[in-house]
Amino acid sequence: MAIEDELSGNGVKVYKTMKEMAMLSEEKMGTAERITQTVKLPKTMVMNALQELQTKGFARRKVREKAAGYYLTR
Numbered sequence: 001m002a003i004e005d006e007l008s009g010n011g012v013k014v015y016k017t018m019k020e021m022a023m024l025s026e027e028k029m030g031t032a033e034r035i036t037q038t039v040k041l042p043k044t045m046v047m048n049a050l051q052e053l054q055t056k057g058f059a060r061r062k063v064r065e066k067a068a069g070y071y072l073t074r
Contacts, residue, residue, distance in 0.1 A: 006056060007049075007052060008049070008052060011052045013041065013049070014035060014049040014050060015049075015058060018071075021035075025071055026069075030069065030070060035070065050070055053070075057074065
């Protein structure tokens with residue numbers, strides 16, 4: 001089953017952008033701000049897509065001092 005079948009359009013865009021940016025592990029995670037700048041969508045849409053990715057098990061969120069980090073799990 002392709003990710004296009006499981007995620008919304010914005011979810012797929014954010015997923016592919018994170019994959020291109022190599023946010024594939026906890027050591028290489030990125031902030032929502034950095035993802036927003038790269039994917040060129042409004043921040044609320046990116047935050048909703050990140051929430052969707054977390055809910056469906058595609059990404060994880062790690063709370064840090066200043067900004068939360070996100071990385072892909074599959």
